[in-house]
Amino acid sequence: MKKKNKIPQMLLLPLFLGAVCLISSAALIGVNALTAPRIAAVELEKQNKGYMELLGLDSLMGVNKVEEVPTGACAEAGAKARVSFVKDGTNLGVVYDVTVGGYGGEIKFQVGFKDRKYTGFLVVSHTETPTYGGVLLAGINDQIKGLAADDELPISLTDYAGATITRNPVVKALKACAADYLTMEGV
Amino acid sequence: MKEKTSLKSIFLDGIIKNNPVFVLFLGMCPVLATTSSFSSALGMGIAVVVVLTMTNIIISLIRKIVPNDIRIPIYIVVIATVVTIVEMFMKAFMADLAATLGVYLSIIVVNCVILGRAEAFASQNNVGRSVIDGLGTGIGFLLALVLIALFREIIGTGAIEFVGLFSGKVLFRLPLFEKYAINIFVGNAGAFIMLGLLIALINMFTSVHEKRLLKLEAKKEEATVKEAK
Amino acid sequence: MKFILIALSAILVNNIVLTRFLGICPFLGVSKKTKNALGMSGALIFVLLLSSLVSYAFYFLVLVPLGLEFLKLVAFILIIASLVQFVEIALKRFMPSLYKALGIYLPLITTNCVVLTVALDVVAVTGGVADYSFLEMIIYSLSNGIGFALVFIVFSFTQEKLANNKAIPTPFKGNAVALLAAGLMALAFVGFQGMI
Numbered sequence: 001m002k003k004k005n006k007i008p009q010m011l012l013l014p015l016f017l018g019a020v021c022l023i024s025s026a027a028l029i030g031v032n033a034l035t036a037p038r039i040a041a042v043e044l045e046k047q048n049k050g051y052m053e054l055l056g057l058d059s060l061m062g063v064n065k066v067e068e069v070p071t072g073a074c075a076e077a078g079a080k081a082r083v084s085f086v087k088d089g090t091n092l093g094v095v096y097d098v099t100v101g102g103y104g105g106e107i108k109f110q111v112g113f114k115d116r117k118y119t120g121f122l123v124v125s126h127t128e129t130p131t132y133g134g135v136l137l138a139g140i141n142d143q144i145k146g147l148a149a150d151d152e153l154p155i156s157l158t159d160y161a162g163a164t165i166t167r168n169p170v171v172k173a174l175k176a177c178a179a180d181y182l183t184m185e186g187v
Numbered sequence: 188m189k190e191k192t193s194l195k196s197i198f199l200d201g202i203i204k205n206n207p208v209f210v211l212f213l214g215m216c217p218v219l220a221t222t223s224s225f226s227s228a229l230g231m232g233i234a235v236v237v238v239l240t241m242t243n244i245i246i247s248l249i250r251k252i253v254p255n256d257i258r259i260p261i262y263i264v265v266i267a268t269v270v271t272i273v274e275m276f277m278k279a280f281m282a283d284l285a286a287t288l289g290v291y292l293s294i295i296v297v298n299c300v301i302l303g304r305a306e307a308f309a310s311q312n313n314v315g316r317s318v319i320d321g322l323g324t325g326i327g328f329l330l331a332l333v334l335i336a337l338f339r340e341i342i343g344t345g346a347i348e349f350v351g352l353f354s355g356k357v358l359f360r361l362p363l364f365e366k367y368a369i370n371i372f373v374g375n376a377g378a379f380i381m382l383g384l385l386i387a388l389i390n391m392f393t394s395v396h397e398k399r400l401l402k403l404e405a406k407k408e409e410a411t412v413k414e415a416k
Numbered sequence: 417m418k419f420i421l422i423a424l425s426a427i428l429v430n431n432i433v434l435t436r437f438l439g440i441c442p443f444l445g446v447s448k449k450t451k452n453a454l455g456m457s458g459a460l461i462f463v464l465l466l467s468s469l470v471s472y473a474f475y476f477l478v479l480v481p482l483g484l485e486f487l488k489l490v491a492f493i494l495i496i497a498s499l500v501q502f503v504e505i506a507l508k509r510f511m512p513s514l515y516k517a518l519g520i521y522l523p524l525i526t527t528n529c530v531v532l533t534v535a536l537d538v539v540a541v542t543g544g545v546a547d548y549s550f551l552e553m554i555i556y557s558l559s560n561g562i563g564f565a566l567v568f569i570v571f572s573f574t575q576e577k578l579a580n581n582k583a584i585p586t587p588f589k590g591n592a593v594a595l596l597a598a599g600l601m602a603l604a605f606v607g608f609q610g611m612i
């Protein structure tokens with residue numbers, strides 16, 4: 001009698017585990033379907049807020065947004081989109097949406113340009129070590145705001161020790177975006 | 188007849204006698220990492236309360252049909268699922284908090300407290316008592332986190348800052364003595380040192396409390412001996 | 417070279433125990449004897465390497481093509497749990513003395529934050545391209561394991577001196593003084609900041 005019970009037992013255990021895994025996967029797929037659109041919407045809202053903050057705008061009403069996909073060195077360094085803002089014929093500035101790989105994962109940021117100068121740097125999301133990469137990212141805005149676009153970037157490692165892997169891709173992308181911006185006419 | 192522990196004592200046990208951080212010493216990783224600011228400690232604590240209660244409920248519900256040999260992997264799958272769900276909801280509705288907590292939110296999966304309570308309590312008690320245990324232990328964890336964070340933030344930055352959990356905006360900032368802030372406590376080394384000092388403090392209190400209890404008992408015995416005479 | 421940068425960063429600058437606060441439970445609980453610390457470190461590096469490998473492969477070969485990235489937490493923890501179980505059985509059969517020496521610490525590697533975090537780290541993707549190539553992933557996992565082992569073993573030296581030391585006041589005995597010692601170690605490691 002014992003033999004009869006043992007064989008189904010060996011099949012039963014992995015089957016049970018498999019069933020539990022399937023149920024949990026189903027639950028996760030469901031919740032993902034529920035929350036993913038909301039997460040995307042939150043990020044979009046953050047992006048728009050970023051545009052407004054970087055260019056000193058109060059709202060995006062009546063502003064014409066021209067979105068282009070950059071090419072060449074700029075795109076290679078991580079720029080995903082180049083958005084130019086025009087209102088009533090006047091150029092309000094250009095913002096680049098950039099995604100680079102840092103130490104702990106993706107760093108998504110926005111950098112704004114106007115009148116051949118940097119208007120600011122905004123981090124959308126990152127997963128860097130808070131005391132090294134995090135500190136570096138938090139300090140970039142103050143360092144480049146108002147700087148001329150063809151100037152050397154003052155983000156030195158002596159100010160931010162321990163953050164090389166965070167700093168290098170960010171600085172490379174900033175330089176590439178600045179170079180790309182300078183090729184634009186009338187902005 | 189075995190005395191059934193009251194719901195109240197289950198709840199209070201989780202907070203005081205079996206406090207996961209100060210007594211059982213489980214789940215230390217998030218303690219050091221998220222207590223650098225009051226708001227992230229609060230957010231982390233709430234996440235743990237939610238996960239702990241939910242996993243206790245689920246495991247208590249399925250405790251009778253889970254084969255004993257594979258109960259640990261099953262519990263792990265349940266916990267991982269609950270944590271992923273909580274993570275998704277947090278990213279959708281509390282995006283700034285989720286970003287601050289980062290990978291430590293995922294690490295709740297391997298937090299020994301949750302697996303420990305599932306194994307020790309939820310797998311042997313009905314749903315009602317498991318809920319109370321989950322809430323009690325979770326709140327004990329939350330209170331410990333918040334206590335450590337308060338100390339670290341006040342001594343480390345000289346001010347208390349309340350950040351809205353849903354809005355991510357600074358709601359309230361109370362500067363106390365910013366000139367005398369000891370910055371080290373907000374950083375890494377300070378986390379270890381602050382926790383060590385707090386545990387020493389609590390050890391001191393518990394030993395004083397125990398000595399007092401012993402004295403009272405000794406007095407009671409004397410009194411009964413005198414009466415007998 | 418990028419490999420040296422990854423290794424230095426993971427072992428010293430972004431040390432997984434003292435800077436990222438992971439693996440604290442065994443750090444305080446197990447390291448009281450250097451012999452145990454050595455055994456635990458070895459087991460951990462082995463499991464870490466294997467689990468990073470399998471998780472990396474599973475993520476990019478199965479989860480990504482199916483669009484099921486959000487299942488990674490459940491998948492990775494199951495992979496880790498099974499690997500630890502497998503290592504336990506293999507050790508019991510082929511190296512029973514080591515199995516006995518490790519005792520309960522081996523199954524505890526399942527709930528070790530280090531293993532799960534490194535697995536989650538190596539599958540990071542930026543704009544559709546994996547952050548860590550296969551070789552970089554191996555170096556990263558190995559370096560984190562070495563970083564853990566380094567701190568773990570050095571700390572066990574300290575713990576051996578702290579245990580049963582009469583100079584420690586009573587409230588501080590045990591975990592409190594261990595934490596203070598760890599804090600001083602963390603301070604020392606801050607000195608490595610400027611390396612990268």
